Every structure is written in structure tokens, then in C-alpha cells.
Amino acid sequence: xxxxxxxxxxxxxxxxxxxxxxxxxxxxxxxxxxxxxxxxxxxxxxxxxxxxxxxxxxxxxxxxxxxxxxxxxxxxxxxxxxxxxxxxxxxxxxxxxxxxxxxxxxxxxxxxxxxxxxxxxxxxxxxxxxxxxxxxxxxxxxxxxxxxxxxxxxxxxxxxxxxxxxxxxxxxxxxxxxxxxxxxxxxxxxxxxxxxxxxxxxxxxxxxxxxxxxxxxxxxxxxxxxxxxxxxxxxxxxxxxxxxxxxxxxxxxxxxxxxxxxxxxxxxxxxxxxxxxxxxxxxxxxxxxxxxxxxxxxxxxxxxxxxxxxxxxxxxxxxxxxxxxxxxxxxxxxxxxxxxxxxxxxxxxxxxxxxxxxxxxxxxxxxxxxxxxxxxxxxxxxxxxxxxxxxxxxxxxxxxxxxxxxxxxxxxxxxxxxxxxxxxx
Numbered sequence: 057x058x059x060x061x062x063x064x065x066x067x068x069x070x071x072x073x074x075x076x077x078x079x080x081x082x083x084x085x086x087x088x089x090x091x092x093x094x095x096x097x098x099x100x101x102x103x104x105x106x107x108x109x110x111x112x113x114x115x116x117x118x119x120x121x122x123x124x125x126x127x128x129x130x131x132x133x134x135x136x137x138x139x140x141x142x143x144x145x146x147x148x149x150x151x152x153x154x155x156x157x158x159x160x161x162x163x164x165x166x167x168x169x170x171x172x173x174x175x176x177x178x179x180x181x182x183x184x185x186x187x188x189x190x191x192x193x194x195x196x197x198x199x200x201x202x203x204x205x206x207x208x209x210x211x212x213x214x215x216x217x218x219x220x221x222x223x224x225x226x227x228x229x230x231x232x233x234x235x236x237x238x239x240x241x242x243x244x245x246x247x248x249x250x251x252x253x254x255x256x257x258x259x260x261x262x263x264x265x266x267x268x269x270x271x272x273x274x275x276x277x278x279x280x281x282x283x284x285x286x287x288x289x290x291x292x293x294x295x296x297x298x299x300x301x302x303x304x305x306x307x308x309x310x311x312x313x314x315x316x317x318x319x320x321x322x323x324x325x326x327x328x329x330x331x332x333x334x335x336x337x338x339x340x341x342x343x344x345x346x347x348x349x350x351x352x353x354x355x356x357x358x359x360x361x362x363x364x365x366x367x368x369x370x371x372x373x374x375x376x377x378x379x380x381x382x383x384x385x386x387x388x389x390x391x392x393x394x395x396x397x398x399x400x401x402x403x404x405x406x407x408x409x410x411x412x413x414x415x416x417x418x419x420x421x422x423x424x425x426x427x428x429x430x431x432x433x434x435x436x437x438x439x440x441x442x443x444x445x446x447x448x449x450x451x452x453x454x455x456x457x458x459x460x461x462x463x464x465x466x467x468x469x470x471x472x473x474x475x476x477x478x479x480x481x
Contacts, residue, residue, distance in 0.1 A: 115150060145175045146182075165197075182211070220247035241259070313403075399448065
């Protein structure tokens with residue numbers, strides 16, 4: 057683990073691709089463009105007559121539930137097996153995947169290994185990559201990264217992106233070979249150029265940290281963004297760290313929170329922890345910024361303190377952090393100093409249902425008049441309103457001294473929060 061400021065980031069061994077979803081990925085490969093154009097009724101008699109490519113096409117359709125048939129993995133196994141038994145490399149690879157993943161059959165690593173070897177021996181690239189995967193993970197055979205590397209290289213040289221990525225990961229981690237960042241960079245680049253999300257993330261991390269290459273934050277951000285756009289949680293989390301730290305980008309809490317939130321939603325525990333840390337720091341910084349803003353008006357009413365608004369109820373109170381801050385200040389409005397209550401959003405898309413201001417005896421009974429909403433010059437008083445991060449909703453209190461604002465209640469979509477005069481900003 058590497059401590060970067062207050063953000064913990066894992067920079068250890070890159071994970072190698074496992075068998076997850078490989079069956080589905082391989083199934084999408086059309087076994088024959090010609091047979092792929094035929095209707096089911098046209099294809100079936102050709103397959104029944106023993107044509108292995110037609111049998112593969114039927115197996116593919118049954119595995120995906122496309123091309124005029126319902127999904128039926130047992131039928132897929134039957135047709136792939138007919139092809140495999142005729143020494144067809146594509147069919148052999150697909151039968152191996154069915155046994156590897158236990159789809160319509162009992163999971164059997166030894167049978168999967170045997171079928172992959174038959175496919176790989178014929179030079180079929182997907183079969184080579186899957187045979188390498190068996191040695192990588194020790195499925196049905198003793199784990200052997202050297203053998204895994206040899207077979208991944210064969211597939212990688214045929215432009216199989218996951219083989220390129222895994223070969224890069226082997227060199228990055230020094231698994232069965234001397235650690236070689238230059239080789240890792242080379243193979244990650246090849247896979248990333250094919251849009252492989254894990255490779256884009258790995259390569260982006262190497263550029264960000266200057267591992268095996270000169271540090272290049274611009275290239276890192278572009279690669280990590282591509283991976284993040286494909287839903288890669290590690291890339292999303294890394295971008296969250298970059299924007300938090302201002303590493304090669306302008307420091308931006310909102311973007312940091314956005315990326316951490318995406319990764320956290322996918323179960324990334326580091327992102328979940330870091331998200332709360334960034335939110336807390338943002339909360340503290342808003343305190344400071346609002347104090348400076350008040351002071352710029354030549355009358356800082358109260359310095360911020362750590363006694364936040366009490367959490368009265370709702371989900372937000374359970375999370376412990378209000379999505380808004382409340383400030384009370386004097387502002388020059390129409391050439392007069394007036395007391396202004398300002399509600400500031402410190403999260404994105406905060407829905408405010410109601411603002412209630414309780415005043416002291418010296419205030420008149422006039423209802424607080426909204427001064428500005430989302431940058432508009434025309435007063436509005438309609439609720440609910442939605443504030444984006446950093447936006448304010450101001451209410452001017454006529455005929456009221458600032459010290460006589462006793463408390464402000466803000467009702468949001470995630471809970472109700474009370475700010476009393478002891479903890480206004």
C-alpha cells in the first residue's frame with residue numbers, strides 16, 4: 057500500500073485476467089461469415105450433414121440465444137462438440153470454455169485443459185490464450201508462469217488483446233520472468249490500442265507514476281479516462297486520486313468525488329473510504345472559503361468552527377455530513393447593508409425542499425425574501441430547488457440584524473439539518 061497524502065492507493069501487482077466472461081466473449085466471434093448469414097432453417101441441414109463450421113455457427117447461436125433460436129447451452133455443447141470431434145480448433149476452444157466455466161456441464165479443468173491444448177496446437181489464437189490462462193491460474197495443472205507467458209505471446213502476436221494485456225501484467229509483476237517495465241509498457245500499449253479497459257488503466261497508471269517511461273500526466277489522464285468510461289473501477293478511483301491531489305490536473309474536489317463515487321458504487325472499498333475522506337476535506341475547505349467570503353465584506357460575523365449543524369433526521373444524518381452549509385453575512389444590496397442567509401451546496405444535485413429561518417425578537421415578522429436563485433437576477437421563492445456543487449441560494453432578511461438570526465432549518469432530499477447561531481459560518 058502506498059500513502060499519497062490522505063488517500064490510500066494500491067500500487068501492487070496488477071491482476072491478470074481470469075476466465076470470467078471469456079466464454080461470452082469467445083461466443084460472440086462468428087465462426088464463419090458465410091454461415092452467419094443463413095437462416096436457422098437453412099443452417100440446420102448443413103450442420104446435420106456434418107459441416108464443422110455450420111455446427112460451430114449453430115453452437116454460437118444457441119450460446120447467445122440469437123439467430124432464430126432461444127439460448128440453450130446444452131444445445132451449444134452438443135453442436136460445439138460435434139465440431140470439436142472433427143478436429144475443428146474453434147469448436148475445441150468453445151468446448152474447453154464450457155468445461156472451464158461449468159456451463160451446461162460439470163466444471164472440469166482437466167477436460168478444459170485438454171481441449172484448449174488441441175485448439176492451441178492448431179495455432180488458434182483464442183485457444184492459445186485460454187491454454188495460457190490455465191497455466192497462469194493453475195487450473196488442472198501446476199501453475200507455471202513461464203509456460204503461460206510462452207502461450208500468451210503466441211496469442212498476443214496474433215493481436216488478441218487480453219493476451220497482450222496478460223503478457224504485459226506478467227512482465228510488470230515479474231511472474232516467471234525478470235520484471236521488465238519496458239516490456240510491460242509495450243504489451244499494455246498494444247492492448248490499449250484495441251480498447252482493452254484493463255490495459256488502458258495499467259498503462260495510464262504507468263504514465264502517471266513514471267514507471268518504465270517518463271512521467272506524462274496528460275497521457276495518463278487520457279488513458280485512464282478511456283478506461284473509466286468503460287466502467288473500469290480502478291481507473292475511476294485513480295482519476296479520483298489525481299483530481300484530489302492535483303496530479304497533472306487542476307485540483308478539483310467535484311471531479312474527485314464524481315470519479316470516486318463511480319468506483320465506490322461498483323464496490324471498490326478503497327474508493328468508498330477515500331470518497332468519505334475527500335467529502336470531509338471539502339466540507340472543511342468550504343468552512344474556510346465562506347469565512348474568507350464574509351471577511352471580504354469587511355464584517356466577518358463569526359469564524360467557522362467544527363460544531364457542524366446538528367443532524368436531526370433522515371438518511372443524511374446517518375451518514376453524518378450535511379449536503380449544505382449555511383452562512384450569515386452582511387452584503388451591500390441596493391446601497392444598503394442587509395443581512396443575508398446563504399445556503400451553499402457542497403455536494404452535487406442537492407434538492408432543497410424548504411428553508412426556515414427563526415429570528416429573534418428584534419426582527420419583524422416579514423417572511424425572508426429570496427434574493428437570488430442559481431445566478432438569476434429575478435427573485436424566486438419556489439421550492440423544491442436543485443443546487444449543483446458550489447452553487448448558493450441566498451435569502452435576504454429585511455429589518456433584521458445579523459445577530460438576531462437564531463437558527464436556520466434546511467430540509468433536503470436526504471434529511472433535515474439545523475444550524476444555530478453557534479455554528480453558522
